Every structure is written in structure tokens, then in C-alpha cells.
Amino acid sequence: MEFRRARRPEQVAARRAAILDTAEAMLADRPVAGISLRELSCEVGLARSNVLRYFDSREAIFLEVLDRRWSAWLDEVEPLVRAARAEPVPYGRAIAVATALASSLLRHPLLCELVSGTAGVLERDIGIESARAREARATANTDRLADLVRGELPQLDRAGATHFATAVVVITAxxxxxxxPAEAVARAGAEPGRPPAAEAFATALTEGLVNQLIGLVVRSS
Incomplete structure (x- = not known):
């Protein structure tokens, strides 16, 4: 794929979208750590220096991919949360909402992978403008999740809903x-009869979100 230099705003937007689409497609075959800026540039058909005209680093590209994925996940999870059936038990609605969120996240391993590498990897080599843009996107997604949860649990105050939305990211990460786990770690863990790592993760994520949300509802009541 070859490009002429983008000059008009719509051309710049199209170029950025092409870079993001390529980065996202490459994640289907390898982790973020296995994709260099040089490889990404070759895939998109641009010199490395030209890619850096649109993003200040490799990390800035994948942070924007993360935010796109997070926004798409919110599109998917909103009707699932609203349709979640609450059992007739104390805090049943909170349990249903948190469980729906956890169940949906389990179907998005790439999103979980990107979230887990945010603070320790992806945010370590970005410029101030990328950091500001990232903060704006992350805040918008956090606010959207907080609004969704508060719509289902009106007894939860705004601060509590925002705290929970942030906790979803932190707990997942x-x-x-x-x-x-590495193969040796997985084998060693299986020997005493522990559940497989994926199963343990699913249980821990669900329990973590449920307990966090119930606690916040109790404090808001």
C-alpha cells in the first residue's frame, strides 16, 4: 500500500485510521510487545518517519487501539447489562450488573491484554499531546461506563459509579x-489440583467486580 503525503484534514484522518486498522489487525497474530514500529510501518506501507508524523510513538498507536476497543466493548455491553436478570437475593441487581460486565470482558482477551499493559508499557513512551488525548478518551469511556452502571443502580452516587468504572480497568489489568502463565508455571499450578489459569481468572474477575460494586452500593445507601 502506497500513500501520498496527507495534507487535508480528511486525508490525515484517513491515514491515521489506516495505521490504527493495521496495528489492530497485527494484534490478531502477536502481542503488543512483539510488534515493532518498523514492522508496523512496513505493513501500512509507510516509512517509520512518516508514521511518526501521525503518532509520536508506537505506544501512542496501541493506546488509541485500546481506546477504540474499549469504546466498541461499551457498545456491546450496554444492552447486555440492561438485560441482565437479577436474582431475588440481597444486592441482586448489583450482582447481575457486575457479572454481565465480567462475562463480556472474558470474551475480549485482546482488550484485557491491552488494558493490562497500559500503565506499565503503553503509557511509558508518549508525548504530552498524546497523553492529553489519551486522558480525554479514557475519561469519556469511564464516564460512559459510570453512567451505564448508575442507570441500573440509581442508589449509587456519581462518585461511587465513577470509582467502579475505574476499578473495572484496574481489576482487569x-x-x-x-x-x-508460562508453560512451566501452568504445569506446576495444575499439579496440586488448582483450576486452569483461564478459569481462575474468570472467577477472580467476576468476584472482584461483584464485591467492588456491592461495597460501593452499600456505602452510597
């Missing part, structure tokens, strides 16, 4: 590395 913290737990995800354990879902993909």
Missing part, C-alpha cells in the same frame, strides 16, 4: 497476567 491486575488479574489478566495470571490468565496467561
Amino acid at each position: 491486575g488479574l489478566w497476567p495470571s490468565a496467561r
Whole structure:
């Protein structure tokens, strides 16, 4: 794929979209750590220096891919949360909402992978303008999730809903590395009869979100 230099705003937007689409497609075959800026540039058909006209680093590209994925996940999860059936138990609605969120996240391993690498990897080599843009996108996604949760649990105050939306990211990021252990670690863990790593991750994520949300509802009541 060959490009002429983008000059008009719509051309710049199209070029950025092409770079993001290529980066996202490459993630289907390898982790973020295995994709260099040089390889990405070759795939998109641009020199490395030209890619850096649109993003200040490799990390900035994948942060924007993350935010696109997060926004798409919110599109998917919104009707699932609203349709989640609450059991007639204490805090049943909170349990249903948190469980629906966890179940949906489990179907998006790439999103979990990107979330887990945000603070330690992807945010380590970006410029101030990319950081500001990232903060704006992340805040918009956090606010959207908070609004969704608060719509289902009106007793939850705004601060509590925002805290939970942030906790979804933090809990997912913290737990995800354990879902993909090295082969030796996985074998050693299986010997005493522990559940497979993926199963343990699913349980821990669900329990973490449920307990976090119930606690916040109790504090808001």
C-alpha cells in the first residue's frame, strides 16, 4: 500500500485510521510487545518517519487501539447489562450488573491484554499531546461506563459509579497476567489440583467486580 503525503484534514484522518486498522489487525497474530514500529510501518506501507508524523510513538498507536476497543466493548455491553436478570437475593441487581460486565470482558482477551499493559508499557513512551488525548478518551469511556452502571443502580452516587468504572480497568489489568502463565508455571499450578489459569481468572474477575460494586452500593445507601 502506497500513500501520498496527507495534507487535508480528511486525508490525515484517513491515514491515521489506516495505521490504527493495521496495528489492530497485527494484534490478531502477536502481542503488543512483539510488534515493532518498523514492522508496523512496513505493513501500512509507510516509512517509520512518516508514521511518526501521525503518532509520536508506537505506544501512542496501541493506546488509541485500546481506546477504540474499549469504546466498541461499551457498545456491546450496554444492552447486555440492561438485560441482565437479577436474582431475588440481597444486592441482586448489583450482582447481575457486575457479572454481565465480567462475562463480556472474558470474551475480549485482546482488550484485557491491552488494558493490562497500559500503565506499565503503553503509557511509558508518549508525548504530552498524546497523553492529553489519551486522558480525554479514557475519561469519556469511564464516564460512559459510570453512567451505564448508575442507570441500573440509581442508589449509587456519581462518585461511587465513577470509582467502579475505574476499578473495572484496574481489576482487569491486575488479574489478566495470571490468565496467561508460562508453560512451566501452568504445569506446576495444575499439579496440586488448582483450576486452569483461564478459569481462575474468570472467577477472580467476576468476584472482584461483584464485591467492588456491592461495597460501593452499600456505602452510597
